[in-house]
Amino acid sequence: MGMMKLFRIRGGVHPQGRKSLSAGEAIRDLPLPELLHIPLQQHIGQAAEAVVKKGELVKKGQLIAIAQGRISSPIHAPTSGEIVALGRYVAPHPSALPGRTITLRPDGLDAWAELPAPLDPFTCEPAAIAKRVAECGVVGMGGATFPSAVKLDLGQRYTLHTLIINGAECEPYLTCDDRLMREQAADVIDGVRIISRALGVKRAVIAVEGNKPEAIDALTHAAQGLDDVIIQKVPARYPMGSEKHLTQTLLGKETPARGLTAEIGAIVHNVATALAVRDAVRLGRPLISRIVTVSGEAMHNPGNFRVAIGTPIQHLIDFVGGFKVDPERLLLGGPMMGQPLADLRAPIVKGTNGVLALAGLHAQTSGQQGPCIRCASCVDACPCGLVPLEMAGAIRKENMDMATKSGLMDCIGCGSCAYVCPSNIPLVQYFNYAKGKITQTQRAEHKQKETKRLAEARSERMERIAQAKREAMAKRKAEQARQKAEAVTHEDKVSA
């Protein structure tokens, strides 16, 4: 195990882990549902564009939607079957509004398409790795779903020295990364070394919170004899898995505000992403399934499942035996930063790491909201050095300028402040509201500016055209006058 010097991060909280509900359950394959609903927007950036038609038969792993633009990601068929619809379907979003979706009826054969040939990552060009990862639709699987290939190219713009693999899994309840590290340690490490090669870094650090000793053991064992991979235990403290804070813990440097960790020489990828990269490079397999933790006090038989992308959440819940008691809270992702699940028909997507049904004491959230007593618990808990109570005060008065000045845009939305607030003030709700409002204002301002610019450009252009016309006219007039004068002279000559 690694013996790096660790650095303290500011703030943070210690929520109850509740991981024992599912941590002991080995990863199992979830049987395919009758229909898979595969959204075209499963990543940050532009939505993919479907390249299949209704009625078309596809094979497992076949490209069904292509990436659009630089920040985007393609989508592949999770199994073989028939495309039965291209339309709109409930998206895994708190609004439960429909999003563009490809619906696939599995044929039960699960027959693979012809996959791209395996690459040897240690002999091929580093750029070929990034290209393959892009082709295979790999996105950040810790939940952020940023297209991974874009991050693999950062070596060209920054001098990088460390690859950090985020195995912190600091959200309570979630155990999908834990199980992955325990069960597929060697493959994870292979993936890590492939990413190192793509980035051109000499050192990779896999950081795991101390509450996962089995995962640390498995990785340490698998990394024996490798001098380019360090397995490092980090303190179990939320939000350790925040990439900027994990980087600070390991390197002692803060990422500049609004900047990238690459600016301090480090790139952070999630452990599940490392495995997806490995599958893409070594096997040519695109990202078509992921590990999902199903847990919570209201859930029968919590566990960890390998789920085909597009599987309706209802199918997953039915498979574990449904709810023990009526859940008080249904969530996608962890309880700190996850989102309320509004509709069980919504599908599992590339970024879904957990489906939680909370009940009883652990679902307690909405105690009566009381007045702020300025206890400063939020100030002490904020890992970003913000003063949440002051920001919330400004937002309450709709003073977005003041909220921005207080550092609203530096907030990572981790929820540590709201977690400790004794008055139950929904601080994150305030901040999300304000961030949305500010984005809206900026967009409106941008639009206004753009309209003004275009209008000015147009009037300038019109003015130029008019000017040119006037000049042409003047020239013609002058020409006519000259000709007339010449004619007169000629006449004079003739008459003379």
Added chain:
Amino acid sequence: MNNTPPPVLVSGPFLKQSPSVSRIMALVMIALTPATLFGLFQFGWPAINLFMVTILAAILSEAACLMVMNRPVRTTLGDGSAVLTGWLLAMTLPPWAPWWIGALGSMFAIVLAKQMFGGLGQNLFNPAMVARVVLLISFPAEMTYFISPHPLIGPDTITFMDGLAITFGYGAPAVDAVSSASVLGYIKTEIGRGVAWTDAFKSALDLQALTIGTKPGSLGETSAPLLLLGGLLLLGTRIITWHIPAALLGAIALLATLFNIIDPARYPDLWVHLLSGATLLGAFFIATDLVTSPVSPLGKIVFGAGCGVLIYIIRTWAGYPEGVAFAVLLMNAATPLIDRYLKPRIYGRTRRGKPLIYEETSK
């Protein structure tokens, strides 16, 4: 099983740490209990009466305000903040003060200093200290009437009936109550007369009484060890942080030592300052009032040190022998300013708010 999801409410987090406002208030009261019991025991029935009256008046004042403003009475009273305000005020009163001192004080604290500002969390000044200062200025005789201890059990004890007579003032107290100055008051007078404080001190009481708290003083301010115990409990349960108490006590100790070295006869040493008056109650329970103190760690240090310096200045050179209430109120006034200028440094930014720059990495 019902498969319709529960209603979608808010953004996360969907977990909560347990402490609530009422729990914070309850913990502060628990921390106050040892020193309070000591005070009630050593000053007898009159102190118990005054304590009850003060808290009751605080509750009634709060209820009346809430009713006038059409706010929920029960839930707001349930947070315990009014009881705590009354309790803290009672701790700082002369134990044999008449009942109306406590009642009037609680009214000032709750109506004037708290609810008029908008209720819990909105007040700029510490309500108990506002009340104390108003009382001290309005009723200087009653507010400086200190007596030597009359424990509940012992030869000097005051009977229950006599206690009622003292607090509620009907008929002359049939007790041989010797009025006596507080330690700080006595020393101040003696120094004013040109007597070295050490001589004055010797005739007043010994260091042991000063430490344990068997001395004349305010109801809940005399027992240094028990106040310290309560303070440690608050620190241990993370209701308060170390910044304010450490800075406050540190500043007093530093100044006391410095001046004691300059003129040992004129300036009492640090132990007199730390162990007498409201120093410890102020450091752990009053200056640390969450609502009226700064929110950032650095701000708290500045606030605490400011309180300490002001306490020392008022005790040493101003007209009053004790200055905790004035010092805290003055620093309360400075809190918004402190909060504005002494914020924590934001992650990834310099103290001035500019993003950190690392030149070496970008190509």
